[in-house]
Amino acid sequence: MSGINSFFKIFTPKNVKFYDLFEQVADNVVTMSKELCLLVKETDADKRKTRVVEIERLEHVCDDISHTTFTELSRNFITPFDREDIHALTTALDDVADYIYSSAKKINYYRLNPNEEGIHKLANLIASGCEQLRNAVYGLRHMKELHVITEAIVKMNAFENEADDVFDLSIDRLFELEHDFKQLIKRRELYQTMETATDKCEDAGNVIESIIIKYA
Structure with missing residues (x-):
């Protein structure tokens, strides 16, 4: 009897492990987005750098979890849903983390003062999107x-x-008020990266929507 049980355990899907991994990344992404909101409101440049370091750490954690997910995917014969969907969701969640970190990195490397309404609004929208993604x-x-x-x-x-x-609106205002060409390029890149982070949240949501259509 124990031999039969061992046989069936081989083919038992490790649903819990995959869900745990997805949820860990989602939690980390929410934390990253909250750190980004604090970063853009921080007036002290040195303290902003500390926030960037923390966001980078969390992004590396997300990378490690994604790697673990892909490893589990290669090891498990049976999965909670299609392997392609697991791969797509893992990649989509990782993309959100990447663009949050990229936003923080641009603020740091370009030495931008993020105390600006458009940047604050985009950071809040990223955080709101990440909460819903979780x-x-x-x-x-x-x-x-x-x-x-x-x-x-x-x-x-x-x-x-x-x-x-x-x-x-931010780009329109930027071209109207900013006369330093270098600053204009740097800020435009930051706006674009932050807006893309919200695109990546939507992309992850689309993957989840395709999953529930198949399996709900």
Whole structure:
């Protein structure tokens, strides 16, 4: 009997492990987004650097978790949902972390003063999108309350649309008021990177939406 049990254990999907990994990344991404909000409101340059270091650390943690997920994917014959979907969601979550870190890094390397309304709004929209992304990721474990996942996805899309508007207005204001060409390029890159972070939240939401359509 014990031999039969051991046989079936080989083919038992390690659902819990994959869900744990997704949720760990989602938690880290939320923490990164909150750090970014604190970073852009920090007036002291040295303290901003400390925030950037912490965001970098968290981004490396996300990379490690993503690597673990891909390793588990190669080891497990049976998975909670399609292998392609697991790969796509892992990549999408990692992309969100990458663009949050890239935003923080640009502020640091370009020595930008982020005390500006457009940057603050984009940081808040990134944080709001990440919160909803975490809600959607946590909803995947049981898929019993689909409305929680779908509402989170709708809100992510709304935040991304709002970020588009903030980006357009910020660029328009930048070209109107900034006369230093180097500063103009640096700030435009920062706006673009931050707006892309909200795009990546939406992309991750789209992956989750495709998963629940298949399996809910």
